[in-house]
Amino acid sequence: MTSRLMRATLTLLTGSVLAHALPLLLGPLLSRLYTPGDFGQYALLWAVATNLAVVACARYEFALPLEKSARGAALLMALCARLLLAVTAACALLALVLHLWHGTALAWWLPAGVLAIGATQWLTLWATRSQRFALLSAARLVQQGGGAVLQALLGLLKMGPMGLLVGPIVAGLGAAWLLARPAPQGGWRRMLRQPLRRLKAMAARHRDFPLYNTPHAFIGALQDTLALLLIAAWAGNAAAGFWALALRYLKAPATLLGGALAQALYPQLLRAHSGAEARTLVRRTMLALALLAAPLAAVLLLWGPDLFTWIFGAQWSDAGTLARGLGLYIGLHFIASPLSVVTLAWRAQPWALRLALVGQVVFFIGLAAGLHWGGIAGAAWGVSAAMAAYFLYYFQALAFWRDIPHESLA
DSSP: OOOHHHHHHHHHHHHHHHHHHHHHHHHHHHHSSSHHHHHHHHHHHHHHHHHTTTTTTTTGGGGGGGGOOOHHHHHHHHHHHHHHHHHHHHHHHHHHHHHHHHOOOGGGGHHHHHHHHHHHHHHHHHHHTTOOHHHHHHHHIIIHHHHHHHHHHHHHTTTTTHHHHHHHHHHEEEEEHHHHHHOOOTTTHHTTOOOOOHHHHHHHHTTHHHIIIHHHHHHHHHHHHHHHHHHOOOOOHHHHHHHHHHHHHSHHHHIIIIHHHHHOOOOOHHHHHHHHHHHHHHHHHHHHHOOOOOHHHHHHHHHHHHHHHHOOOGGHHHHHHHHHHHHHHHHHHHHHHHHHHHHHHTOHHHHHHHHHHHHHHHHHHHHHHHHHHHHHHHHHHHHHHHHHHHHHHHHHHHOOOOOOOOOOOO
């Protein structure tokens, strides 16, 4: 990695370490305040909210770093804001349907969850555009750390799955409030009153993002949603809770380092002066991530069940069995997570979308086959085995990518 990329990553990583330290430290407490069933109900609704929120701005927020002028960025911000508000309003209708269908009051938290996740993602890219890495670190601390603290406090009040939902929603809205400064050119009110014809022109200019990246992102988030639904239907909410808790903490290292590295890597790729420089940056990043992922996967394979039982309590021993089976998948995911911005920078969204569709099929083949032959534990091993070949192809393709467009280079 270049020295500039390293400094930016370390700045973001400092906030990320603090942000994820609280959830990790509070994990043993949360697992004793909430039951596997509570985690299962929370995870299902939060997965749906995440699935909708990642595409709530039609991925136009990821075009913000590409806009060089303040006026163009303000137009993009207005477009994102209107789309997010429209999706949030539509989610209120979906919440009504879910409430009538399942009879659960938790469904009414869906619009707030979509708004919190979507606004944080959108405004994170706004801060990334101006490389305000210290602010991004502070917002990450509020979002991740604050959410876990609120979950613990609400758990002490015996609020059940509602406590697990309210915590990250409030924290996410707080993080979005921090990231909203400074306002776009002309201020928020003027930005929101942008003429529709200008918004349409801006939308057409960056049409690749909703056309290719939106279905890609939706499909990626859909993986977690459908996996939880399939596991809950097969083995109940408690099994979904085991799966959700295992992945929540197993993916924490990838979220911790991967999120910080991706935010720093994206603008660096856009400033590369040649295809060779861009490929070298990606290869070095990949190698550094692989050196970190190998011991992580080894620890899970050797001591996963014992670690989870010791940390989270005896009622979560089944989550430790899942951790062992998912060890290889988690290691490969750790490497792949930050590299998602590479295809954005290289304008390779169509290829990424096609590959993501293949990945979804491979994932669910492994999951379903594992459930059929070995239950919930077999599902974990099935996912690891199926996804290994997929990730190896993905890494090879990025490392030797040839078709880097000139407009993606400085």
